[in-house]
Amino acid sequence: MTLQTLLRSAAALCLTAASLWAGDLRPVALRTEYLVNPLGIESPAPRLSWQVESAARGARQVAYRLRVASSAAKLAADQGDLWDSGKVVSSETVNVPYAGPPLRSSQRVFWTVEVWDSESVPGSLPFGARSESASWTMALLNPEDWQAKWISYRDTAPLHTNRDSLFLPPARHFRKPFTPTKPVARAFLHFSALGIAEFHLNGVRVSDGFFESGWADYARRAYTRTHDVTKLMRAGTNCLGAIVTDGWYAGYVGYGVLVGYGPNKAGRYFYGKTPALLAQLEIEYADGSREVIATDPTWQVSGDGPIREADLIMGESHDARRARQDWCSANGAADWKWESAIPAADNGSTRATFYDNCGAREVDLGFRPPPKLQAYTAPPIRVTEELPAKRITEPKPGVFIFDLGQNFAGVARFKFKGPAGTRVQIRYGEMLHSDGRLMTENLRKARATDFYTLRGDADGEVWTPRFTYHGFQFVELTGLPEKPSLDAVTGLALHNETPLVGEFACSDEVLTRFWKNTQWTQRANFIEIPTDCPQRDERLGWMGDAQVYVRAASCNADVAAFFTKWLDDVEEAQRDFGAYPDYAPYPMGHGTPWKTFGTAWTDAGIICPWTVWQVYGDTRLLERHWTSMTRFMDWRAASTTPDGLGTSLGNPWGDWLNTGETTPVEFIDTCYHATTCRMMAEMAEALGRRTEASNYRRRGNEVKAAFAKACLNADGTLKVDSQSAYVLALAADLIPADQQAAAVARLADKLAKNDFRSTTGFLGTRAILPVLSAHGQHDLAVRLFQSRKFPSWGYEVEQGANSVWERWDSFTKEHGFNGSSGTQNAAMNSFSHYSFGAVTEWMFRDLAGIDTDGPGFRRIVIRPGPPTPGSNPDVPPVSWARARYDSPRGRIISDWKRDGDRLLLSVTLPANTTATVLLPAKSAEPITEGGKPINQAAGVKFLRVENGRAVLAVEAGSYQFAAKL
Numbered sequence: 001m002t003l004q005t006l007l008r009s010a011a012a013l014c015l016t017a018a019s020l021w022a023g024d025l026r027p028v029a030l031r032t033e034y035l036v037n038p039l040g041i042e043s044p045a046p047r048l049s050w051q052v053e054s055a056a057r058g059a060r061q062v063a064y065r066l067r068v069a070s071s072a073a074k075l076a077a078d079q080g081d082l083w084d085s086g087k088v089v090s091s092e093t094v095n096v097p098y099a100g101p102p103l104r105s106s107q108r109v110f111w112t113v114e115v116w117d118s119e120s121v122p123g124s125l126p127f128g129a130r131s132e133s134a135s136w137t138m139a140l141l142n143p144e145d146w147q148a149k150w151i152s153y154r155d156t157a158p159l160h161t162n163r164d165s166l167f168l169p170p171a172r173h174f175r176k177p178f179t180p181t182k183p184v185a186r187a188f189l190h191f192s193a194l195g196i197a198e199f200h201l202n203g204v205r206v207s208d209g210f211f212e213s214g215w216a217d218y219a220r221r222a223y224t225r226t227h228d229v230t231k232l233m234r235a236g237t238n239c240l241g242a243i244v245t246d247g248w249y250a251g252y253v254g255y256g257v258l259v260g261y262g263p264n265k266a267g268r269y270f271y272g273k274t275p276a277l278l279a280q281l282e283i284e285y286a287d288g289s290r291e292v293i294a295t296d297p298t299w300q301v302s303g304d305g306p307i308r309e310a311d312l313i314m315g316e317s318h319d320a321r322r323a324r325q326d327w328c329s330a331n332g333a334a335d336w337k338w339e340s341a342i343p344a345a346d347n348g349s350t351r352a353t354f355y356d357n358c359g360a361r362e363v364d365l366g367f368r369p370p371p372k373l374q375a376y377t378a379p380p381i382r383v384t385e386e387l388p389a390k391r392i393t394e395p396k397p398g399v400f401i402f403d404l405g406q407n408f409a410g411v412a413r414f415k416f417k418g419p420a421g422t423r424v425q426i427r428y429g430e431m432l433h434s435d436g437r438l439m440t441e442n443l444r445k446a447r448a449t450d451f452y453t454l455r456g457d458a459d460g461e462v463w464t465p466r467f468t469y470h471g472f473q474f475v476e477l478t479g480l481p482e483k484p485s486l487d488a489v490t491g492l493a494l495h496n497e498t499p500l501v502g503e504f505a506c507s508d509e510v511l512t513r514f515w516k517n518t519q520w521t522q523r524a525n526f527i528e529i530p531t532d533c534p535q536r537d538e539r540l541g542w543m544g545d546a547q548v549y550v551r552a553a554s555c556n557a558d559v560a561a562f563f564t565k566w567l568d569d570v571e572e573a574q575r576d577f578g579a580y581p582d583y584a585p586y587p588m589g590h591g592t593p594w595k596t597f598g599t600a601w602t603d604a605g606i607i608c609p610w611t612v613w614q615v616y617g618d619t620r621l622l623e624r625h626w627t628s629m630t631r632f633m634d635w636r637a638a639s640t641t642p643d644g645l646g647t648s649l650g651n652p653w654g655d656w657l658n659t660g661e662t663t664p665v666e667f668i669d670t671c672y673h674a675t676t677c678r679m680m681a682e683m684a685e686a687l688g689r690r691t692e693a694s695n696y697r698r699r700g701n702e703v704k705a706a707f708a709k710a711c712l713n714a715d716g717t718l719k720v721d722s723q724s725a726y727v728l729a730l731a732a733d734l735i736p737a738d739q740q741a742a743a744v745a746r747l748a749d750k751l752a753k754n755d756f757r758s759t760t761g762f763l764g765t766r767a768i769l770p771v772l773s774a775h776g777q778h779d780l781a782v783r784l785f786q787s788r789k790f791p792s793w794g795y796e797v798e799q800g801a802n803s804v805w806e807r808w809d810s811f812t813k814e815h816g817f818n819g820s821s822g823t824q825n826a827a828m829n830s831f832s833h834y835s836f837g838a839v840t841e842w843m844f845r846d847l848a849g850i851d852t853d854g855p856g857f858r859r860i861v862i863r864p865g866p867p868t869p870g871s872n873p874d875v876p877p878v879s880w881a882r883a884r885y886d887s888p889r890g891r892i893i894s895d896w897k898r899d900g901d902r903l904l905l906s907v908t909l910p911a912n913t914t915a916t917v918l919l920p921a922k923s924a925e926p927i928t929e930g931g932k933p934i935n936q937a938a939g940v941k942f943l944r945v946e947n948g949r950a951v952l953a954v955e956a957g958s959y960q961f962a963a964k965l
């Protein structure tokens, strides 16, 4: 035992004794760049985060020490040989950058954190509480680290030019046998793909991730991945293999077929004709020497495998008769035709005319190496939940429909039994027609059909598609020889594994269900990018949807790493003239060259980074995109009218899907300009860019003045008299304080005159409840929230929604798929569209009452929002609500309930945070905590009574408040 370990054990004993009477702060939940033990980090200074836990009230971290070591053994011996921060007097626990010497490619790094609380410092205990160890590995950092060459198969297929038929080439199996020469200590696989690559080592999948290496604008950049394959290595001959399919690179993307976009209007090949692969297995031998197995033309490739078709949107076809267990071995699958792979460039050039709304242009679909390789920063796409089938129906003889009980996105696991050669057709749908048939009209040109041909295994055969996904609740099987049993289909929900951090419930079960719907719909759409919908031929990163939903998304899941990745795609898609486009990535132009953007869609490039910073305190993200954001703001300034007002220059989506009241895009544009100026000013301040901050602030004031002159009446009403106009102007703080009451009164009046129904679209709906709650109309907000009338969240649930629908009336019991009017277009009708689910933000912040006070939840606001009893003539107003939110600093709970004329509030705040609790109460007198008057409660300080609420300063810990209402 070293002296250090001895000392540490002694100190640990003291600590145990100390923790009986003092703090017991423990560091947990270690993350590197937001991920748990990630592989393939590219940042030279990865940011380390942890949380601290303690049962004690007011627990604080007063110091930390990070040790970063080059091996687990060194770390165990307390040697931070790469970096030892020493004891740093700081309460920081989030995003502390590694500050040791540069790390090299593929390096494995181990770390721990030691923390001291306020009790341990004065006693100057030499050791704090130590975390478990965590680790990360570095990606390949320099272009010259890649010995691998881009390879491909020889692609002799003619370019598909027919929009009326699909071209779905088979997956290619690549492989490379190799023999390690010495005992192996470790092996890492680094790869990138133009297309999708699924790697196998010695016949075993190297990861459970889907759709790797990811979607970027391949003409500029491709993502890389790193996997630890040490455990799959064996003595003697090994074989590394990869199944490669078209993916976003060469396959069908978006509504390309529908509108005739892409090369030769075929709807596919948006980035190139033939998928390509770049891979490098780095073997570290026990003696410290290294060997690299890299893609080159010595690899073999075959197109004879079982996956006959594989397309993200159209589906996958699997002929199990062709499957060979041993394909990923030296001479396996001998009956497949194997050829040498070729350098990807050897497929030469393929010229085509590319069509989209930006006009026709000549393109070359031949291989070009992506100029930049970048490590993927989001969590992998994985199966996160299994959904067993609930029931089977047979609407027509031999057609079996499985109901999985929940609309979601992903794939399914099938168990089939039957004679060899039996071909099962598998279709997917979100809904059923009234006669029991699968509803597929809303898939538009997405074939969304898989096929499986049985090999005839007497014990049955199990299959899951891996190169496609669908948005569905129902699965239809045809072609089976007999009625399948319920376990023939199990749904597998897929998405980037953003940890689910939020939970909400309230006394109104219909709205609790709606919250759950937002979680499901978020999961269904956070697949590679925040998509608009997972089922039809679209699945694009529509920016308007993303910006209205991003804050809600953060309530449901930890989306920091997911947005970090997508915001790179967003910046990459920025137009030359500065606007952010309608969606990102941007493979095809949706507008003429100067109309590739839309007000409020384009603003996502500011709103999303600002929101991620607010929730996670991430300033590095702001630095990363600062130049791009300022370029956008310059363009925005140049796009205003000489009077400083907004314009309608791009695609006029406006308050998309409003119900009956349109708001001019010019008006909306002014509101968004003001909002982005405010956000830029705040971000500039956070980055210490004072001049820019004051410039943006001044510009925001100019917009406000221009707005007041052009849009505001003297009595506080607006010249544009729509609900959304009031909501957006108030949300953008464009109405001077002394006129706000009048504006809010007008909004309330308009709602009342409209039978308490909103008319707001995507933009207005996001802000309507927050604006009402913030301006003294919380009862009205809760009333709208609980409405069951069209259009409302409750209406949707009562029509049977278990996910968030694109339209409030995507299905009605009265008119089916034709909406409440009976005239709706069933094709433009997604049942998995999160925009109207943005209300989740209000549920957490204004109803349950959990919010951050400044960036990153270091300071918290707890503001429970009970409505007044009797304030809703239609349904009992919400009488209790609770939310749990696992913030970047730990778990927060706000759980309130009305008990007669009392409000009971149970609050949990993570260690090392403080909160302002705003408790509805007339005075401090009747307030108790844990049954005692609050002035006797440890960790609570009464500050004042303000606007009918007692304002309390509260330390970390758990509390039970009771107040008289």
Ligand code: BGC
Pocket (backbone or CB within 6 Å): 532, 533, 538, 542, 543, 544, 545, 653, 656, 833
């Ligand atoms: C998408 C929307 C998107 C819109 C633009 C639609 O096709 O599904 O959610 O924002 O286009 O208006």
